[in-house]
Each structure stands twice: as C-alpha cells, then as structure tokens.
Amino acid sequence: MDVGHYAAEPGVISATGRAEFEYNLDLALEVKEALERLGVRVRLIGEKGDYAVLHHRTRDAGGADLFVSIHHDSVKERLLPRADDFAGFSLFISRFNPFRGQSLACASRLGKRLRENGFQPSRYHADPVFGAPRPFADEPNGVHYYDNLAVGRSATMPSVLVEAGVIVNREEEGRMRDPAVRRRIAAAVAQGASECLREKSR
Numbered sequence: 001m002d003v004g005h006y007a008a009e010p011g012v013i014s015a016t017g018r019a020e021f022e023y024n025l026d027l028a029l030e031v032k033e034a035l036e037r038l039g040v041r042v043r044l045i046g047e048k049g050d051y052a053v054l055h056h057r058t059r060d061a062g063g064a065d066l067f068v069s070i071h072h073d074s075v076k077e078r079l080l081p082r083a084d085d086f087a088g089f090s091l092f093i094s095r096f097n098p099f100r101g102q103s104l105a106c107a108s109r110l111g112k113r114l115r116e117n118g119f120q121p122s123r124y125h126a127d128p129v130f131g132a133p134r135p136f137a138d139e140p141n142g143v144h145y146y147d148n149l150a151v152g153r154s155a156t157m158p159s160v161l162v163e164a165g166v167i168v169n170r171e172e173e174g175r176m177r178d179p180a181v182r183r184r185i186a187a188a189v190a191q192g193a194s195e196c197l198r199e200k201s202r
C-alpha cells in the first residue's frame with residue numbers, strides 16, 4: 001500500500017489548500033486497517049513522506065502480491081476554474097506491468113466495489129479535451145490505461161493506482177474529508193483488493 005507523493009512534493013493542493021499527501025495518508029491508513037480485518041497482510045510504503053524516487057516504492061514492495069498506490073485527483077491547470085464540474089474516482093494500470101491481466105482484474109474489482117458502495121467513476125481522464133487522454137481499460141468500472149505510470153510499469157507484481165476523488169472540487173473535497181466517507185472508500189478498496197488476491201492465489 002503506497003501513500004502517493006512525499007513531504008517535499010505533496011501532490012495536488014486541494015480546494016481549501018490541504019495537500020494531497022495528507023489525504024493519501026489518511027485513506028491509506030484506513031485501507032490498511034480494513035485489509036488487516038480481512039486477514040490481508042499490508043506493508044505501508046511512503047507513510048513517512050520520505051519516498052522521493054518512484055521506483056524505490058515498487059522496489060521496496062518486492063515480494064508483495066499486489067501493489068496499490070493511493071492518490072487524490074486534480075484536473076488540468078486550465079480547467080481549475082471549472083474544477084467543481086469534475087468528480088469521482090478513477091483507477092489506472094500500465095500495459096507495461098508484467099502482470100497486466102491481473103492488474104486489470106484487480107482494478108476492475110476495486111471499481112466494482114466502489115460503485116456498489118455509491119461512488120462513481122470520474123470518466124474525464126479518457127476524454128481528449130478534459131483528460132490526457134487515458135483510454136478506458138474497463139469503462140463501467142472507471143479503469144484506465146496509463147502505460148508510463150512509474151508505479152505501474154516498474155512494479156514486479158500486479159499494480160493499481162487509485163485516485164479516490166477530485167480534491168480540487170470543493171464539494172468533493174468536503175466528502176473526501178468526511179471520516180464516514182473515507183471509511184466507505186477504504187472498505188470498498190480493501191474488499192476489492194482482497195477478492196483479487198484470493199482469485200490470484202487460486
């Protein structure tokens with residue numbers, strides 16, 4: 001379980017000025033607890049805010065069955081004045097990951113569980129105007145291909161990056177800050193991850 005970003009470069013600055021790293025840390029701790037309740041062993045990476053080199057994260061995850069990186073989302077700079085129009089989760093995998101099929105299966109599970117718990121995929125990352133664009137790998141479940149994603153391609157195990165929500169959107173930031181919402185996101189991510197780990201070991 002990788003806590004996205006680090007103290008010196010804390011990622012997106014939210015609508016209210018809080019750094020993404022803080023959101024990532026809060027959620028990752030919650031997902032870790034939820035996974036441990038499901039009997040899954042979790043190694044946290046980057047929780048101290050000291051991982052500046054991305055491939056050190058995947059290196060230090062060596063031996064794990066799944067790499068999950070926790071992030072919160074933004075929009076392109078020119079769209080920031082309209083940030084309140086963008087909301088939802090998204091999931092990213094790299095086609096360069098050695099376990100591309102398992103990465104996709106795990107991401108789809110995560111997306112499915114998030115949707116069942118009332119969360120919607122953001123979708124805009126696949127849009128040529130609003131996104132990079134990152135094509136859909138599994139459209140209903142909000143999974144995109146992001147082939148050059150460092151923690152996707154350098155991982156030696158299946159790897160999924162989670163953007164839990166869009167924290168430059170004022171309303172969504174409020175939701176992401178709500179402990180009850182965070183608990184629901186964490187439960188969904190943990191459920192999806194543990195299911196895909198069980199499938200893999202079968």
Ligand SMILES: [Zn+2]
Pocket residue numbers: 004005011012020071072
């Ligand atoms: Zn991020």
